[in-house]
Amino acid sequence: MATLGLIEYQDADPGVRAVYDDIMGTRKTDTVNNFWKAIPHDPATLKRTWEDLKQIMAPGALDPLTKELIYIAVSVRSLDGNSKIYEEGRRLLAQTNWISQDLSQRVAVQLRAS
Secondary structure, three states: OOOOOOOOHHHOOHHHHHHHHHHHHHHOOOOOOHHHHHOOOOHHHHHHHHHHHHHHOOOOOOOHHHHHHHHHHHHHHHOOOOOOHHHHHHHHHHHHOHHHOOHHHOOOOOOOOO
16 A cells, blocks of 8 residues: 655645644644644645644633543544444443533543553
8 A cells, every 4th residue: 555755844835834834823832743744645635624623622612621632532542443433432422412511421531551
């Protein structure tokens, strides 16, 4: 299977650099992680993905830090090889009516040590 390399800031075209700049400015960092560097082979997908995630992570019912912590916990949880993490999560969220409950009553994400 062919793979495409990561596109570093200095190698990116101006449109990709603009998205990278927005990512770094929004996240208050001076780097862009590899997730974002892999997408610019299709600049439209990079822009669309960033715009969607920026909107999701914006302040709302949950503050951005809480959203980031949930993102990290779910990402780590998905590393255990469970290909059905998405379906499990949706089922548990629907089952517990996650949206309307206090954060302390929401679904716990269990992390497994390797």
